Amino acid sequence: MRECLSIHIGQAGIQIGDACWELYCLEHGIQPNGVVLDSQPDQLENAKMEHTNASFDTFFCETRAGKHVPRALFVDLEPTVIDGIRTGQHRSLFHPEQLLSGKEDAANNYARGRYSVGSKVIDLVLERTRKLAEQCGGLQGFLIFRSFGGGTGSGFTSLLMERLTGEYSRKTKLEFSVYPAPRISTAVVEPYNCVLTTHSTTEHTDCTFIVDNEAIYDICQRKLGVERPSYASINRLMVQAVSSITASLRFEGPLNVDLIEFQTNLVPYPRIHFPMTAFAPIVSADKAYREQFSVSDITTACFESSNQLVKCDPRLGKYMACCLLYRGDVVPKEVNAAIAAMKSRHSVQFVDWCPTGFKVGINNRPPTVMPGGDLAKVHRAVCMLSNTTAIVEAWARLDHKFDLMYAKRAFLHWYLREGMEEAEFLEAREDLAALERDYEEVGQSF
Amino acid sequence: MSDTLTPDVIGRRVEVNGEHATVRFAGVVPPVAGPWLGVEWDNPERGKHDGSHEGTVYFKCRHPTGGSFIRPNKVNFGTDFLTAIKNRYVLEDGPEEDRKEQIVTLGNKPVETVGFDSLMKQQSENKLKFPSGSALTGTFSALKVLVLNQTGITWAEVLWCAAWCPGLEELYLESNNIVISERPTDVLQTVKLLDLSSNQLIDENQLYLIAHLPRLEQLILSDVGISSIHFPDAGIGCKTSMFPSLQYLVVNDNQISQWSFFNELDKLPSLRALSCLRNPLTKEDKEANMTRQLIIASIGQLKTLNKCEILPKERRTAELDYRKAFGNEWKQAGGHQDPDKNRLSEEFLRAHPRYQFLCLKYGAPEDWELKTQQPFMLKNQLLTLKIKYPDQLDQKVLEKQLPGSMTIQKVKGWLSRLLKVPVSDLLLSYESPKEPGIEIKLENDLQSLRFYSVENEDCLLVRW
Numbered sequence: 001m002r003e004c005l006s007i008h009i010g011q012a013g014i015q016i017g018d019a020c021w022e023l024y025c026l027e028h029g030i031q032p033n034g035v036v037l038d039s040q041p042d043q044l045e046n047a048k049m050e051h052t053n054a055s056f057d058t059f060f061c062e063t064r065a066g067k068h069v070p071r072a073l074f075v076d077l078e079p080t081v082i083d084g085i086r087t088g089q090h091r092s093l094f095h096p097e098q099l100l101s102g103k104e105d106a107a108n109n110y111a112r113g114r115y116s117v118g119s120k121v122i123d124l125v126l127e128r129t130r131k132l133a134e135q136c137g138g139l140q141g142f143l144i145f146r147s148f149g150g151g152t153g154s155g156f157t158s159l160l161m162e163r164l165t166g167e168y169s170r171k172t173k174l175e176f177s178v179y180p181a182p183r184i185s186t187a188v189v190e191p192y193n194c195v196l197t198t199h200s201t202t203e204h205t206d207c208t209f210i211v212d213n214e215a216i217y218d219i220c221q222r223k224l225g226v227e228r229p230s231y232a233s234i235n236r237l238m239v240q241a242v243s244s245i246t247a248s249l250r251f252e253g254p255l256n257v258d259l260i261e262f263q264t265n266l267v268p269y270p271r272i273h274f275p276m277t278a279f280a281p282i283v284s285a286d287k288a289y290r291e292q293f294s295v296s297d298i299t300t301a302c303f304e305s306s307n308q309l310v311k312c313d314p315r316l317g318k319y320m321a322c323c324l325l326y327r328g329d330v331v332p333k334e335v336n337a338a339i340a341a342m343k344s345r346h347s348v349q350f351v352d353w354c355p356t357g358f359k360v361g362i363n364n365r366p367p368t369v370m371p372g373g374d375l376a377k378v379h380r381a382v383c384m385l386s387n388t389t390a391i392v393e394a395w396a397r398l399d400h401k402f403d404l405m406y407a408k409r410a411f412l413h414w415y416l417r418e419g420m421e422e423a424e425f426l427e428a429r430e431d432l433a434a435l436e437r438d439y440e441e442v443g444q445s446f
Numbered sequence: 447m448s449d450t451l452t453p454d455v456i457g458r459r460v461e462v463n464g465e466h467a468t469v470r471f472a473g474v475v476p477p478v479a480g481p482w483l484g485v486e487w488d489n490p491e492r493g494k495h496d497g498s499h500e501g502t503v504y505f506k507c508r509h510p511t512g513g514s515f516i517r518p519n520k521v522n523f524g525t526d527f528l529t530a531i532k533n534r535y536v537l538e539d540g541p542e543e544d545r546k547e548q549i550v551t552l553g554n555k556p557v558e559t560v561g562f563d564s565l566m567k568q569q570s571e572n573k574l575k576f577p578s579g580s581a582l583t584g585t586f587s588a589l590k591v592l593v594l595n596q597t598g599i600t601w602a603e604v605l606w607c608a609a610w611c612p613g614l615e616e617l618y619l620e621s622n623n624i625v626i627s628e629r630p631t632d633v634l635q636t637v638k639l640l641d642l643s644s645n646q647l648i649d650e651n652q653l654y655l656i657a658h659l660p661r662l663e664q665l666i667l668s669d670v671g672i673s674s675i676h677f678p679d680a681g682i683g684c685k686t687s688m689f690p691s692l693q694y695l696v697v698n699d700n701q702i703s704q705w706s707f708f709n710e711l712d713k714l715p716s717l718r719a720l721s722c723l724r725n726p727l728t729k730e731d732k733e734a735n736m737t738r739q740l741i742i743a744s745i746g747q748l749k750t751l752n753k754c755e756i757l758p759k760e761r762r763t764a765e766l767d768y769r770k771a772f773g774n775e776w777k778q779a780g781g782h783q784d785p786d787k788n789r790l791s792e793e794f795l796r797a798h799p800r801y802q803f804l805c806l807k808y809g810a811p812e813d814w815e816l817k818t819q820q821p822f823m824l825k826n827q828l829l830t831l832k833i834k835y836p837d838q839l840d841q842k843v844l845e846k847q848l849p850g851s852m853t854i855q856k857v858k859g860w861l862s863r864l865l866k867v868p869v870s871d872l873l874l875s876y877e878s879p880k881e882p883g884i885e886i887k888l889e890n891d892l893q894s895l896r897f898y899s900v901e902n903e904d905c906l907l908v909r910w
Contacts, residue, residue: 224753225698225721225723225752225753226752226753226754227723227738227751227752227753227754228752228754229754230754230755233753286666286668286696286698286721287643287668288618288641289593289595289618289620289641290595290620290643374753
């Protein structure tokens, strides 16, 4: 019951997925070939854990041979990245049918991802999704991993989301999206792709957790002492946050938080569904045990901009809702004290119409650390998801860049050539302008 | 905790408003009435004096401003280990998981250890005090991780502690002002990770005392003020027998300012990863890339630098650049492409111990590689030419700089303005000092000087 299906789209989604399933396997004690480790005397952590089948069930499907297969689908319009998985460390973990690749890619073009190239692959993807969904007893929802700026991540995802809403209308769909960093660009046409995909996906998603690369680069450089962070370091950090969000579904805890509970508590209006993610403590492995990270320390750290996974200043906005997911050695008494302390601070401003504002989840499993990674093992951690009006800054930046390019109709012919019309661009831009106005309205006092 | 004036209190660690200190004296300090505690702060500038008041010495401090007298009620003795655990877990909700408990009596303080294989002792809020001379009634044979940060512990006490933990694998001793005073002989032999950060009194000579721990794989020496290291038992280009298993060394936030540091690190036989941020040598932002390359080239077996993997391509580029950058020095120090004629000076070998190896790997640097590039400025592209008028003896020889791309037509135009001779009458040719007597005619007006291979120091001959 309560199964979750993960769909990883495009290069970003697939690379994050690789790190994500690696971490899940470590947390559940599953080896790279899908078999659970027997509890040996030195694997006492695993023995300690309540090994009921229910904990695997949400993310892994057990075959008759005793292998655990992830409930995931990896989709890309070109084969290179997926071949990396097919030949990588986890090749025997996934069933070949879960790794889908096309032949020509979307070339950073939303129109290709959605209309021309994407439409050829969509039916196959939906069929595989249906197959995976049938294996589930009670499918809770979908977790979609993708980037906003790429062609497949933007175009194909919007197509897929529309079709998923058509087929599975009552299921939750949560997204983990990589938002284009303010000062670091990987593609010139990112703004176009982002605006177009946000416009078409907003009504089909229930909640989108955004992260951006620049924020994570800074964290890696300043806190973890990594001189030049590679995508591997960045993804490893991001999946710690993802793991915290899904921990309640996989492990027991005194205060569990379901997927639907996120939505209910974080999303005040259907369109205002872009929470900001923060994670604490982020400590370099060299500096393990230096400081005592008490519950109040890590809670305070979450509200600092240096621990956020998105570049935006929450002090410029107001909080609408806040979800704190603790894991590890945490007792409710300390959590209450920490939250009371935060509420009394001036820098944390809530909107007038939301008096209580905090949702808490506690899970007993401390975060697992990947061997050879940069993070230190800590005994307790917290992942904060906050819906703040300050995130409108991110949209404003994006819209501004879009306007600059669109005013000159630069790079537009690549989209028009694939069958798109200028009207769609205008419509999308209008939609985002309306989104900005919605945020402003929500943040106003009575 | 109100046992303020018992002798028990001396040596205990206390905390006042976030600053840690050790109690050195308890008693009365005339003329002010009432009990006082004399404390020595961890931070040597926090105090007011060195333990003496109005002439009488009550206790001694390391620094003239290291001590203060404080009222006992202003001081926080912290909670001991047992109470801390009880407050945390036992009070309301009860422990959430089953725990294996192992009670060991230590001196006259019962200590409850909680956990499975690896256990972390809460530090710093605890003032660990060692009753001297008490018999041990048990050992922590399963203890693998011991954290004693900021406890004011000394090296002798560490070794004493370590005797109870024969299987100890990780030992954290940050901020204790430790001075390594003796070589650990039977203890600490299984230790894989040692963290000695922020112990400002450590210097490189003390490192020799821990150099023979057989299993030590990770050594963290951040912020200890170290500036150099030397392995005297190994000559240039050889491996040392010290630190035989050391794979990962962290030396961030130190005073390293000499490249010879990295040359010495090359002598470590197992070193695979190094973190060396925020040192004077590596601080300049402009040269960050070059610094990284130089470090990679200096330490041959390094696989990870500052937590970034060194890919084979990066290593190759770094080593080739190193070889080229110091090529001129190598030549001057006696280097030669022919290995028989190679006689390098001691000094060069000491400064660049890997250079010979790099020459073997990539070949000795060729002369054309070592030519310094002139910056691409216009003045470096000009040809210096002499202008002679062979048919007119009284005209002086002119020297002029002309660009090689100038066409013959333009040269003639300029000459005609200079000599007041019409362009059509001029006949140009040139000769080169490399081949005297041979004159080459510059016939085609539309071609440039460079087309005719006119070079620096050549001589233009003008006739009309």
